[in-house]
Every structure is written in structure tokens, then in C-alpha cells.
Amino acid sequence: MRKGEETRTRILDVAEAAVLQKGFGGTSIEELIAETGITKSGFFYHFRDKNELAKALLNRYIENDERIYDEIFSRARELTGDPLQSFLLGLKLLSELLSDLPNGHPGCLVATVCYYERLFDREIQETNRNAVLAWRRRFGRMLREIMEVYPPREPVDVDQLADMVSSVLEGGIVLSKTLKEPNTLAEQVLMLRTFVKMLFLPVAEMPRA
Amino acid sequence: MRKGEETRTRILDVAEAAVLQKGFGGTSIEELIAETGITKSGFFYHFRDKNELAKALLNRYIENDERIYDEIFSRARELTGDPLQSFLLGLKLLSELLSDLPNGHPGCLVATVCYYERLFDREIQETNRNAVLAWRRRFGRMLREIMEVYPPREPVDVDQLADMVSSVLEGGIVLSKTLKEPNTLAEQVLMLRTFVKMLFLPVAEMPRA
DNA sequence: CTGAAAACTGTACCGCCGGTACAGGAGGGG
DNA sequence: CCCCTCCTGTACCGGCGGTACAGTTTTCAG
Structure with a gap:
């Protein structure tokens, strides 16, 4: 019902x-x-038990997470056709969304499960693993599109670069929560944006000194 | 006794x-x-209780953590006088140390405490916060030295860049543990190294296309 | 060697919590 | 009207964090 x-x-x-x-x-x-x-x-x-609660909780969290990324990056895609520009815009939008959270990011359930592995069954660990792999595929897909147009200034592995997005997000959450500085997470995302920008955007003007 | x-x-x-x-x-x-x-x-x-165990555990972990960073970066400092080169070398050494861990990184207690905040008293949360601030100061100090010699290609806030090191480490640990890919963490550190290198090293040759 | 402090052991107990079992009831849809 | 979903109530179990406290062994300084 x-x-x-x-x-x-x-x-x-x-x-x-x-x-x-x-x-x-x-x-x-x-x-x-x-x-x-x-x-x-x-x-x-x-x-039935706590394990099943955890399962439901994690699945719902991941679904919601995916939905948010879908929205942000498809909105960014609509605003510009260039893959690099839309990715950079997506990161910008993401950082704005994160800094608009009134009490800072509440934390990531994927990380919580990660630091709790031994208490849950294989299924929940697999779910968690797949969530991270989905991030890798998502960002990897966008980065591959970029690389078809913009040769990277340094040789990088696409999957590792895609993982960097997840790393900075997960790490940024830990820092933000620990420091009780809600803005740190958003700043870290912008820092990552700087990295991506520098990696792919051709050298033009350099504000030396 | x-x-x-x-x-x-x-x-x-x-x-x-x-x-x-x-x-x-x-x-x-x-x-x-x-x-x-x-x-x-x-x-x-x-x-006396679990809280005191947590306190002792966290303090010991942080001390050990600091000692490891001291060793790595002072060794890197001995090998080269240039602040940028020694920082890049330090990151390389760190990534090697991390990839040599037989079962991957066991996890960071700072992150564990972070995802457990409400269970502990203010003191332990302060300890945790100070640990992250110590990282910020440590990497910030090295980055400031670098910036005195090498103007960054893009304008960046030193503290935010210093936090990026912590972010990538914390996030890399989460990814590595969740994926059960021990090497992911080491790769993320090298990815960060690429970022730092690109940010500060003057443009010379570009392996275009 | 001795004596006192340090470093435990053993036992008994409390209350909270996760979980089980099961009976029963409200309330809405076919 | 009856059945199914969605609960409530009650009673109970064992594990765990924590307390209390008396007694015992180990260690080391004098």
C-alpha cells in the first residue's frame, strides 16, 4: 500500500x-x-534486521546520488556543446550546490559502509563497490569525450583521472566534516576544476608573477 | 611500569x-x-571506557602519521634543495610507500572518527580537527616555499591546495578500500603529483597530440 | 630479599540493545 | 464481508558496555 x-x-x-x-x-x-x-x-x-536496513539505506542513497549527478551534468551539457566546457561547468554547478547546503554535507554513505565493511555481507559490499565503479564510468565517459578534442598536457590514465573526482569529493567531505568548515568541500571541487582546466585547456595567456 | x-x-x-x-x-x-x-x-x-580507548587510539595514530610524513619529506628534502622537486619527490616516495602496503591501506582513523562524531566528546573531535589542520599547515608550508620560487600557472589559494593533498589521500583510501584495489590510492597520489607538477613547472615541451 | 606498588584476575551484577516470537487489531480495497 | 497490509503489545533471550570490588600475581626499587 x-x-x-x-x-x-x-x-x-x-x-x-x-x-x-x-x-x-x-x-x-x-x-x-x-x-x-x-x-x-x-x-x-x-x-528484517539491521543489515537489510543498511542495504535499503545504501541503495536509496546511491540512487539519489546518481540522480543528482545526472541532473547537474545534463544541465551543464545543455548550456554548452563543448565537452570540456560542460564538464568544467558541471564541476562549478556541483560546487555551488555543495556550498548551498545549509549545514554542510552530511556525509557519504558509501564512505560509511567502506569503514564498516566487516559488519555487512558480501552483497552490500558489492553494491558499494559498484557505486564507486559507476562514478568511475560516469566521469570516465565525460573525460574520454574531452580527450577526443583536447589532448592532455600531461599523459594521464582516464580511469585514474575519473577516480580523482571521486577522491576529491570523498576526501573533501571528510575534511569539511572534521574541520566543521562547510565550504572546504566546495573549494576542493573548484580546486579539482582548476586541475582539469589546466590539464586540457591549451596554454594561452599566462599571468606570470 | x-x-x-x-x-x-x-x-x-x-x-x-x-x-x-x-x-x-x-x-x-x-x-x-x-x-x-x-x-x-x-x-x-x-x-576507563571506550571513549578513552578511542582517544588513545586516535592520538597514537596521529603521532605515527606525522612521523611518517616527517620521514618521507625530510628524506626528499635531503635529496634535492629545490622545494618543488623535493615536494614532488616526497609525493613519489609516499605513493611508493602506499603501494608497498601488502593488503592495501588499512584505513584512516581520522576519517573513522569523522564519521562517528556524535559518539565522542568534544575533546576527541578537537583532536581530530587539529590533526587535519596540522596537515594543512604541513603541506601549506611546503607549498608556500614552492610559490616563492615558482609562480603558479593558475591563481590558487595555498591552504586549499594543501587541503587537496589531504583530500586525495582520504578519498583515495575510501576508493581503494571500497574497490578492493590496493593500488588505487598510490595512483591517486601520483595523479595529485601531476597536478602539482603542472601547476608550478614552467611550460617547456608539450607532447601535443 | 622484601615490600609496596603496578598489573592484573574473578565474580557478580546492571541496564541497554538487537533480535525473535507470536497474538492481535485497525483500516481499506475487492 | 473478508482478506491483506500495516501495524501494536508483550514477553523474552543473549550479548555488550560498564561498575564494583575483593583478591592475586608480577615487577621493580631500595
């Missing part, structure tokens, strides 16, 4: 916020049911 | 490995005492 989905979503919302702040092990089911106003039995009606 | 320190260290060793694999919440004290062959009372003789 519809009501069931709604409750399930509410549980997932509460759980996601809690897990990103305290990790899976630090988040108790009792606390989740207290905040959602559901009973323990109600909770276990929706999720 | 001496024996006590030894046991304490053994507990910390076991705890560190466990925490990096399962997070703090996922690591039980009972499991730690089982593996170290100590009793529960013995454990609580050394650490």
Missing part, C-alpha cells in the same frame, strides 16, 4: 541522518523507532 | 585493526579482550 511506503521512507530518512552522524554501529534501532514514532515490531515489519 | 605499557600497546594494536575494519560502534570490548588474551577487568584497568 501507499501508507507502508511512507512509513518506510520516514524510517530511512531518520536512519540516514543518524548513520551519517554516528555510523551503523552507533545507531540503535530503539533510537530510530523513538524518533519515527513507530514500535519495534513495526520496524521489524519493514526491515 | 614497563609490562603495563606493553599490554596497553597490544590492546591498542588489536583495537586499531578492529576499528578500521568495523568502526568504533562495531568493535566490542569483549572481542578485544578475547584477542589480546586479557580479562575485562584488565582492560578497564588500562582504559
Whole structure:
């Protein structure tokens, strides 16, 4: 029914916020049911155990993540036909989106799962791995398009460069959260943008000294 | 006395490995005492509670981390007087050290604590924050030296560039662990090296097309 | 060698939490 | 009307973090 989905979503919302702040092990089911106003039995009606909650949580997070990237980079694509310009614009839009988050980025569930590997089954670890591989493919695809037009100034492996986007995002989140400086993440994305720009854009004017 | 320190260290060793694999919440004290062959009372003789264990763990980790960076970059400094060359060499040495880790990087405790914030007291969060700020200062110092000699090709903020080193390391660890590709982290460090090289090294030959 | 401090062991207990089991009830759609 | 979804209520289990505290062994300084 519809009501069931709604409750399930509410549980997932509460759980996601809690897990990103305290990790899976630090988040108790009792606390989740207290905040959602559901009973323990109600909770276990929706999720067989914590592992299944984690699975649902991660899948939803990844889907949402993909959707956001789809939106940003397709919007950037509409605004300019050039693959490099649209990628650079996409990074700009991404950094703006990140700096607009009122309390900073809440954290990445992929990283949370990564630092929790041993507690989950193979399936959830595979899901996580595939999420990172999807990032690699996504950014790799765009970078390959760029490289067909713009020869890179230094020889680089496309997959490694694609991974760099993920690295900077994941690392930027850790820095931003740890420092309690919400803007650091956005700045890191712009730093990456500078790298990509410098790597592909032909040398024209150089503001020496 | 001496024996006590030894046991304490053994507990910390076991705890560190466990925490990096399962997070703090996922690591039980009972499991730690089982593996170290100590009793529960013995454990609580050394650490008042889990929070104090975390504190000791984090402090030890940070100290060790700093020591490693000290060694690498001072060795790089000895081999060449030029600040840019020694920094690039340092990154190379770092990437080699990382790719020599038999089972890949075990994970960063700073990131673990970051994704666990709400479970710990202010002190441990401050410690974590200071660790990241220390990285910023360390890499910032080296980058400032470089910038005195080499004008950057693009205008960049030194602190943000310094943070980029931390970002790529933290992010690279997440990617490497999630993908179960130990080499990804080392590759990311080399990718960062390419960025730094390109940013500061004057344009000479360009292997166009 | 001795004695005191350090470094534990053993036992018993508390309350929270994850999880199980199962009975039953509200409420809406066919 | 009845069945299915979506829950509630109750009772219970074992594991875990943590406390309390008494007693024992090990270590090292004098």
C-alpha cells in the first residue's frame, strides 16, 4: 500500500541522518523507532534486521546520488556543446550546490559502509563497490569525450583521472566534516576544476608573477 | 611500569585493526579482550571506557602519521634543495610507500572518527580537527616555499591546495578500500603529483597530440 | 630479599540493545 | 464481508558496555 511506503521512507530518512552522524554501529534501532514514532515490531515489519536496513539505506542513497549527478551534468551539457566546457561547468554547478547546503554535507554513505565493511555481507559490499565503479564510468565517459578534442598536457590514465573526482569529493567531505568548515568541500571541487582546466585547456595567456 | 605499557600497546594494536575494519560502534570490548588474551577487568584497568580507548587510539595514530610524513619529506628534502622537486619527490616516495602496503591501506582513523562524531566528546573531535589542520599547515608550508620560487600557472589559494593533498589521500583510501584495489590510492597520489607538477613547472615541451 | 606498588584476575551484577516470537487489531480495497 | 497490509503489545533471550570490588600475581626499587 501507499501508507507502508511512507512509513518506510520516514524510517530511512531518520536512519540516514543518524548513520551519517554516528555510523551503523552507533545507531540503535530503539533510537530510530523513538524518533519515527513507530514500535519495534513495526520496524521489524519493514526491515528484517539491521543489515537489510543498511542495504535499503545504501541503495536509496546511491540512487539519489546518481540522480543528482545526472541532473547537474545534463544541465551543464545543455548550456554548452563543448565537452570540456560542460564538464568544467558541471564541476562549478556541483560546487555551488555543495556550498548551498545549509549545514554542510552530511556525509557519504558509501564512505560509511567502506569503514564498516566487516559488519555487512558480501552483497552490500558489492553494491558499494559498484557505486564507486559507476562514478568511475560516469566521469570516465565525460573525460574520454574531452580527450577526443583536447589532448592532455600531461599523459594521464582516464580511469585514474575519473577516480580523482571521486577522491576529491570523498576526501573533501571528510575534511569539511572534521574541520566543521562547510565550504572546504566546495573549494576542493573548484580546486579539482582548476586541475582539469589546466590539464586540457591549451596554454594561452599566462599571468606570470 | 614497563609490562603495563606493553599490554596497553597490544590492546591498542588489536583495537586499531578492529576499528578500521568495523568502526568504533562495531568493535566490542569483549572481542578485544578475547584477542589480546586479557580479562575485562584488565582492560578497564588500562582504559576507563571506550571513549578513552578511542582517544588513545586516535592520538597514537596521529603521532605515527606525522612521523611518517616527517620521514618521507625530510628524506626528499635531503635529496634535492629545490622545494618543488623535493615536494614532488616526497609525493613519489609516499605513493611508493602506499603501494608497498601488502593488503592495501588499512584505513584512516581520522576519517573513522569523522564519521562517528556524535559518539565522542568534544575533546576527541578537537583532536581530530587539529590533526587535519596540522596537515594543512604541513603541506601549506611546503607549498608556500614552492610559490616563492615558482609562480603558479593558475591563481590558487595555498591552504586549499594543501587541503587537496589531504583530500586525495582520504578519498583515495575510501576508493581503494571500497574497490578492493590496493593500488588505487598510490595512483591517486601520483595523479595529485601531476597536478602539482603542472601547476608550478614552467611550460617547456608539450607532447601535443 | 622484601615490600609496596603496578598489573592484573574473578565474580557478580546492571541496564541497554538487537533480535525473535507470536497474538492481535485497525483500516481499506475487492 | 473478508482478506491483506500495516501495524501494536508483550514477553523474552543473549550479548555488550560498564561498575564494583575483593583478591592475586608480577615487577621493580631500595
